[in-house]
Every structure is written in structure tokens, then in C-alpha cells.
Amino acid sequence: MDEPFPSVDAPQPMTDLYGFDIPHNVVAQAVRLQCDGAALRAERAWAPYIQEGRLPSEHKLKDMVRLGVPPTLRPWVWMEASGAAAKRAAFSPSYYTSMALAGEKESPHLKQIDQDVKCAFPNHPWLQSEEGQTALRRVLAAFSLHNPKVGYTRPLSHIVGLLLVALNRNQESAFWLLAQLVEGTLYDGTYSPNLVGCQVEMRALEDLMSTKLPRLAAHMAALEADVSIIATDWYLSLFASSMPSESAARVWDALMNEGPKVLFRVALALLSLNEERLLAFDNAGEMIIHMRQAAAAMHDRDRLMEVAGQSSKEVEAALRDRQSGARPAANTAQQQAGHGGADELRELREKAGMLTAVAASGLKKGFGALVAAGKKAASGGDRKGSGGGVPAAFD
Secondary structure, eight states, X not given: OOOOOOOTXXXXXXXXXXXXXXXXXXXXXXXXXXXXXXXXXXXXXXXXXXHHTSOOOHHXXXXXXXXXXXXXXXXXXXXXXXXXXXXXXXXXXXXXXXHHHHHHHHOTXXXXXXXXXXXXXXXXXXXXXXXXXXXXXXXXXXXXXXXXTTOOOTHHHHHHHHHHHHTTTOHHHHHHHHHHIIIIISOTTXXXXXXXXXXXXXXXXXXXXXXXXXXXXXXXXXXXXXXXXXXXXXXXXXXXXXXXXXXXXXXXXXXXXXXXXXHHHHHHHHHHHTHHHHHHOSSHHHHHHHHHHHHHTOOOHHHHHHXXXXXXXXXXXXXXXXXXXXXXXXXXXXXXXXXXXXXXXXXXXXXXXXXXXXXXXXXXXXXXHHHHHHHHHHTTOOOSSSOSOOOGGGO
């Protein structure tokens, strides 16, 4: 019996630049095409620097990077602008190979890494292939030996997965960029067992919301919804597990060049773009659902970064105030002790410890409301705000 012809109406699978599934959505596709066109026009400005084999001056580079780095140039620009190339040059040329070989045998985190790489990006064909799984496992195991203080934590699998596909599957470049991000770009303690660095960031974001988004800050406070229940995942995975890959990579363009202040700008931009919807919700669970969906649908990377740029001055000022107590670097504490900043650092860490408890309480309340909202949606009840059920991320 002949096989039936496929329906002409059946949608064909669609993937983005990096091979991730994208929805069959006319509006989303139109926005992506518009962003692609803008990126193509911006690419022409890079031609002289490609020919000379050097990056633009610092001020010029910032302007160009904020418009987006051409995807073909990301391996070069990210390595140079972030400091990863300089970090690699400070070690033996065979250092990564040695760490990778040792890591596959000696890493104490291999069992957890093996579990996580299988589900980091379950719908990406290469990352789910034997080759992709091996590459992801090797980079993570190598880093866990290179930096035993951090070792391994699940969000790193999302970061390395996106690094690999954006860097043409170059494992060594992914390793050095991860090392530079964790050790030289992000705040010290971001991936510590108690997430002390991340919780300091959540307090800073909360303060910034009070300035930039006072209505939303007051509304969330009234609901006892700590911002960490929404934003912690953004900061730990650097948006790799939250946004479409093309948008996350665009955020990374700026992050590699300007540092962690970019995370605050983008977090504020996402909240700002969804402020009116969030103000309509009366529980934290629905806020979580909506922001998960909103971030996953953020294909308009130009608009996102435009709004993010509008909070530059406030973010700069807020982080400057905290500079002496929460600067990124592996030996921050020792550096600050010599400049009278040890007490401030200790105070920030104590506040972070309290914030961890607050975040846990907020998560408990938020997910309790989320489950209730999901059950109500499943039973056909009306829900305020966004339509649809609980996203797959909560299954």
C-alpha cells in the first residue's frame, strides 16, 4: 500500500540560526527577519577591522557591539572582548586538552553532568547527538577540575551548550569563555553552593526596580513575590535557558564586552516590556508563568536591547555604589581587605544569606500559586492575564 502524501498544510519544522526549534508564528518570523536585516546592515561596519585583524577602540567597540556582533564573528569578538583569549594565553597551549582528559576520568561531578547534558537542550539535534553530548560533557568535566571551587552546577550545562553551537562547536573556546565568565566577568560567588553572589545580584535588581519600575516593585512587594522567583534563572543561565538562542546570543554580545551590568539592563527590560501584564496578576504563580512565556517568545532582540539601553545610567550608578563590595574576581575578598572594603563585602554576604531565605519563601509561595493556577487552567477555569496552560518548562 502506498504511503499517503503528507498534508500540504502540515507545517515544516523550523529552526533558528543555531539549530533550535522556533514556533510557526507569523509575527515572530517577521520580527526575526527584521532583526536579521538590521544585523546584515550593521555587519558592514566590521569589514575594516576584520581586514586589520583587530577590534575597534573601546568606545567604538561598545557602540558596534550594542548593535549586535555578526554571528560569524562571535568566536573572535567574544574571545577577545571578554578577555578569554588573554586568559588562554596565560596557560600552556595543551592546558585544555589535559583538563579534558583528566576531567573525563577524575571529575567528582561526572554523574550529575551525565544526567544534565541529556536534558539541557532536548530538542537540539546536535546537542542530543553522541558528538554533541560528548563535547558538552568534556567541557563541563574539564571546567570542574580547572575550578574545583565552583565545580559544576546545572545552569553551566545551558551556558556551555549555547557556547558550543555559537562557537562552531569549538570545545576549547567554549572552555575558556566559560572560565572567563565565571572567574573574571560575573560576580564572585554566583555559582557557590548558597548562591551568595546571585542573591547579591537579586538585591541589586530589587533596588533598581524600585527606581525604574516603582509600580511593579510595589505590586510585587504587596504580593510578597520576591523578584528572585522570576530572575534567578535568568542570571544563573545568562538567559540561555530562558530566551530564544538568537536573542540570548545578542545579550551575550554585550555581556562579553561590558560585563554583568548587562544582565541587569536586560532583566529590567524584560520586566518593563511586560509591566502592564504583570500588574494585572494577583499572585506570584501567574507572574512566573507569564514571564517564562514572555522570555521564551522574545524574538525581537533589537527591541529588547533598545529598552535595555534605556536603563544604562541607573544600572551604572547602582553598581558603582556596590563596586567596592561585590566586584567580580576570584580573589575579590583579598583585594578588598586591603582597601577597607572587607566589612562591606561581609555585610553584602550576610544580606545575601538573608535573601536566600527570602527567595526560598518567595519560591514556595510562587510555585504554590503556580500549581493552583495550572490546575485551574487545566480544569477549564478562567485565568487573568496570559492564556494557555502551564509551559513545558513546568511539566
